[in-house]
Amino acid sequence: MQKFISLQQIDELTTTIKKQISIQPMAGIILGSGLNGLADSVSDAVTIAYSDLPNFPVSTVHGHVGRFVIGMLEDKPVLVMQGRIHYYEGYTMGETTLPVRIMQRLHIPSLIVTNAAGGVNPDFSPGDVMLITDQLNLMGMSGLNPLMGPNLDELGPRFPDMSQPYDRALCDLTRKVAKEDKIALQEGVYAGLSGPSFESPADLRFLRLIGVDAVGMSTVPEVIVARHGGMRALGLSGISNKANLDGSTITTHEEVIEAGKVITPKIEKIIRGVLRGL
Ligand code: HPA
Numbered sequence: 001m002q003k004f005i006s007l008q009q010i011d012e013l014t015t016t017i018k019k020q021i022s023i024q025p026m027a028g029i030i031l032g033s034g035l036n037g038l039a040d041s042v043s044d045a046v047t048i049a050y051s052d053l054p055n056f057p058v059s060t061v062h063g064h065v066g067r068f069v070i071g072m073l074e075d076k077p078v079l080v081m082q083g084r085i086h087y088y089e090g091y092t093m094g095e096t097t098l099p100v101r102i103m104q105r106l107h108i109p110s111l112i113v114t115n116a117a118g119g120v121n122p123d124f125s126p127g128d129v130m131l132i133t134d135q136l137n138l139m140g141m142s143g144l145n146p147l148m149g150p151n152l153d154e155l156g157p158r159f160p161d162m163s164q165p166y167d168r169a170l171c172d173l174t175r176k177v178a179k180e181d182k183i184a185l186q187e188g189v190y191a192g193l194s195g196p197s198f199e200s201p202a203d204l205r206f207l208r209l210i211g212v213d214a215v216g217m218s219t220v221p222e223v224i225v226a227r228h229g230g231m232r233a234l235g236l237s238g239i240s241n242k243a244n245l246d247g248s249t250i251t252t253h254e255e256v257i258e259a260g261k262v263i264t265p266k267i268e269k270i271i272r273g274v275l276r277g278l
Pocket of ligand 1: 116117118119198199215216217240241243251256
């Protein structure tokens with residue numbers, strides 16, 4: 001039987017973090033592959049390495065630093081995850097989404113989640129930023145929902161509504177910010193797969209057929225947990241590569257990291273604008 005995360009575990013970690021910070025973050029920000037740079041812009045920062053937290057999963061992926069950075073961005077108190085935990089690293093769904101539970105117990109009302117994704121929509125190009133308007137929980141459909149196991153009633157309901165995974169008001173604010181900053185913003189549906197292998201051409205044609213615009217290996221479980229816990233979510237995908245629907249090109253992690261360099265300044269601008277508008 002899978003071991004599930006307990007409320008006590010979550011609260012011990014929350015208390016450990018709380019003791020080290022003196023601000024009340026108003027947004028939790030998860031940085032995806034190649035997008036770590038934003039954390040360096042946080043001022044008056046307290047950093048807490050995941051490896052210094054007891055029983056906390058450590059991100060093993062190249063391009064993920066592995067620490068919380070808590071401080072100010074655009075004069076707003078934020079908690080940034082510099083490096084996220086992926087299911088494919090071998091952690092459980094509970095461990096993968098544990099940071100979001102900690103955010104919830106820190107009473108952080110909003111989650112801003114970013115990721116690197118493959119562009120399945122043929123109109124998308126590497127370097128684009130996509131506002132996630134909805135998500136396809138393909139992992140959950142095959143039994144990998146982070147809410148499986150005993151429901152922790154203190155954290156949320158057994159059967160949470162998922163009619164608005166991404167907060168409409170936050171999406172509107174993001175559109176406004178992007179327009180003001182003259183950043184072209186794509187929009188669409190993000191599909192979360194477990195990875196770590198990239199998709200085959202047949203996988204990608206299937207995803208296109210079912211209405212997917214971007215595909216990646218994260219985000220969906222985190223947003224489900226955030227919504228379960230009553231947090232509002234905003235999602236931004238950095239399109240790092242074009243989906244290879246006919247098998248004519250290959251996709252590499254290096255490409256993902258490289259594209260992050262073009263995407264990071266745009267996502268940073270958007271997040272700064274959103275924070276100002278919060
Ligand atoms: N597929 C899945 N995840 C990804 C991709 C991709 O093409 N690019 C970046 N993350």
